[in-house]
Amino acid sequence: MDALQQQQMSHASRATYRKRLVAVEQALQSLDDGEYGLCEQCGELIDTRRLEIKPESVRCIGCQQLSETGGA
Numbered sequence: 298m299d300a301l302q303q304q305q306m307s308h309a310s311r312a313t314y315r316k317r318l319v320a321v322e323q324a325l326q327s328l329d330d331g332e333y334g335l336c337e338q339c340g341e342l343i344d345t346r347r348l349e350i351k352p353e354s355v356r357c358i359g360c361q362q363l364s365e366t367g368g369a
Contacts, residue, residue: 320353327355336360 327333334343338360347354356364 317353320355323355324353338364 324333327335334345334348335341336343336357337355339357341357343354343357347358354361
């Protein structure tokens, strides 16, 4: 039972890392396109403090909060 649970946790971890890798690659592409740091929802600049913490962010904090609460 422990081996199965450990295998499932490992699979979930790999999926999370893959998802973040894709987001980082997309951020690098937006940097090449000259659009890095712009919120994909409202078009405003994403706060640099947010980008320092999570460089792959695609939304400003306000739009991110709206999307998480179902507002957008």
